[in-house]
Amino acid sequence: MLDYALSPAAASRTRPFPIGAWAQHADAVSNHCASREIVDTLALLRDTLAPQRRVVHAGDAIYQAGERFGRLFILNSGFVKIVGTSADGREQVVGLKFRGDWLGFDGMANGEYSCDSIAMDTGEIWTFRYDALLVACARRPELLTALHAAMSREIGRDRDSLMSVCTLPADARVAEFLRHWAESLARCGLRTDQITLRMTRAEIGNYLGMTLETVSRALSRLARAKLIHFAEKGRREICIPEVDALAAFVQTSLAPASPALQ
């Protein structure tokens, strides 16, 4: 279990470079650096904080809205969705987390978490007390830097989400979602040519602000355009032959009078 996540180097070893994709090769290099950074940060945390480790399974809550804040979490493997609930009862997936991402920042402001954090898959969470982190930061300033960088990244990522939802048509939003998922996998050194979505169409739609039918149609259109294709069995497995092509598609869907997809 989880060995694919615990050994990113092994994962990339088993992945031959796609045919004639120089850009992909460049990606692999930078991905390697990115995953190295994640690994280093995880190592730093492990050594300085001796975090509790906890194995979670799909559907488990890492923390829940209303719970008293006291701990932060880091995802060592697996996939997590952040689910927000508004005062008036609307529910939405407001974030997705991958290996190396921190969880629980939403709780720091008010003394209690404001979202649910739900595992989408089997995975391992590292847990530590916020006050212990602060103490450790006094000894190891790079810890504080890592914390702030993680929070800053989350802010930036949230803004990107908002921009996608506000400025992209449905098809492009789905393409951008897939691109982001693939990019996130690449950052943790996982393969990106064949990815498994851990969400139903309904969840994806909820995250992207559209209905499940629209998600399904968008995926069908992307497949018809050969930007993605489904594995033989099951529609949760998606192949992305060229991640860059998705970004290019997002571009074209912005161009005035773009035919986009049929």
Added chain:
Amino acid sequence: MLDYALSPAAASRTRPFPIGAWAQHADAVSNHCASREIVDTLALLRDTLAPQRRVVHAGDAIYQAGERFGRLFILNSGFVKIVGTSADGREQVVGLKFRGDWLGFDGMANGEYSCDSIAMDTGEIWTFRYDALLVACARRPELLTALHAAMSREIGRDRDSLMSVCTLPADARVAEFLRHWAESLARCGLRTDQITLRMTRAEIGNYLGMTLETVSRALSRLARAKLIHFAEKGRREICIPEVDALAAFVQTSLAPASPALQ
């Protein structure tokens, strides 16, 4: 100049309680606490960091995307919009900032800011170096707490924005926008019964993910429903007789088969 912001107590002194609004009174009390918290944090920063002060005017950039990160900012008065630009050239207002809000967190992760921060009005910005802040945090741990609380609040706020955009119809989104603006003013001890939007319909629409015409129509409908009304002259001045009524309206627009507004 700015005296209305520099003396929130004076502002609330000149504001009589609305007719028979017990809830508003409760608001005023909690607002007073909130604005007190802002004032205290500002005082703490002033005393420990001796920040540079800078007066900005509408349209001035506090910082810009691509600029090297090194400083953080706090808004002492005025109003600021955060404008994001995606790699493919989409532009969007992704955040609004009020008195006491921190600016520049987006720059911490990558060594450069990723958004533009633009003043929407005359205001005063306090500026200090990030590394100086870290040094000061070692002496005064409450500074670090304040920093983290501010970052956490920003994360929470961004998620709320995303939820509005994804789960609310246009009219409710505009209502929620007004409600949030009023709430933000209340938090800094400013009057909320009569507010001046510092944004054009186009900017509001850009922020909320709709066209300027839709914003205009939504405002007209809200006015027709007496949830807001415009000052005699000028359509940037908006009166909100009862802020809570806006929240209630958002609710009703979620109810199945809601007639909403005509």
Added chain:
DNA sequence: CGCCACTTTGAATTAGCTCAAATTCCGTGG
């Protein structure tokens, strides 16, 4: 006073939603 940017309102169009039905997948129990 007149220009210009902003706003409002209307009418036609459309992207995405709702409703509905058929299909596929997957776990479960026989």
Added chain:
DNA sequence: CCACGGAATTTGAGCTAATTCAAAGTGGCG
């Protein structure tokens, strides 16, 4: 191993909220 049932997905058809296009109104400011 296979049959069955529920959940997820796909696809179609019609509908609606929001957009686009257009025109007229308003206000601020030199």
